[in-house]
Amino acid sequence: MKSSTFGQLSLWALLAAGLFYALQATLEPRAILHPFSITALLPGSWWQNPTLFLVLKTVSIAAILCWALHLYTPVSALLASGGLLLLLSNSIAGQIYARHQPYVPAVLLAIYAIWGVSRRAQIKSAPTLWRFGKAAHYPKWVYNLSLLYLTSTYSFAGLSKVIASGAGWVNGVSLQLWCWSGSQSLVPIRAICLYDRWIALGAQTLVLLTELTCVFCFFIHRLRRAYGLALIGFHLSVEVLFGFHFYGNIIAVGLFLMMYPSWIRADKSAH
């Protein structure tokens, strides 16, 4: 796939994820708050304002749609990215614990918004929506920064586990407990993990090693598809077991780890 086509495809995919999380965002006022987002540090009367939240949500959704159609860029790109960050920040501020599902697509869209601003002339020169993939230039730094951020998030997750629990994180019991307390349906993956501790222990080992070493994918191209498959499998398992919708991560992994080799080799002009 050509880099410019990849740029267009990845933008639409990330915008779809952003739209999903924007539509899902709710204002959750709580008596007990944890400062899991920047706006939670502001006075509650600011971020807990339902009118402001509705305005943010409307602006974000409208701007995302405009950006997808290449209308009013780069203003729509800035409004979509900034609005989504503020909207999610306000939503997360009211949560009793941080839900990390929208983090990755929100930050990746911020990187894409910088691209939209820095290359606004080229992007505006794209004659029509459908020819955008051929006409617009997709800079390599956008791809590299997105890949670096994506792989780092997984390595941070692995590092957090090691720092919080040490090597004892891999004990098999905790995964079996999570399976027990998660979905009560007898999905095969739950039954397999609960069947014997050695299976759960093996799964935990695989998850921890994959997460810890994920950042190496940024440097070693050949690792990417294997890690991409492992991470998508991991997210699908989490979806089935716990109902956590990491669709944005699945999209990002699919784009930046699974599709990379063909397009970057074919398009030397991206440099």
Add this chain to the structure above:
Amino acid sequence: MVLSFLLVPVGWVELFPFSRFPMFSAAPRSLVVTRAYDSHGTEIPLAMLGIEVVSLANDEPLLNVVPQRPLDSAYRFWEPNEFAPQIQTRIVSGGVLPPIRFAQELIGPIDLEGRATVGVVNFRAWLVWGDTVELQSP
């Protein structure tokens, strides 16, 4: 700006959009599953009673600007003195008619026909009405 997304979590700050992604970083060896039932035996969502189910992974954010985890975490066995007045107040505000029966199951490692798995290793039930809190089983 992008570098900040990589560097800020190194400083162990957990503020959206910066994160060190601590999901599931705890490795519990047991947990308590709590359920609540009304006077007809119908299960009541814990959230309706204002009882928060706190994630085991990130219940202690680093930047402690505001109060810590709720008193009534559903992930551990309660003690009788924890019920009054927190739980009773929430039962009233939740609009649920007492008595309310709380069932708590301690889940931990068990051996089931030679297989190492997890299951119920202890159980407690509470009956709460008015100012009375009764532990129904040890």
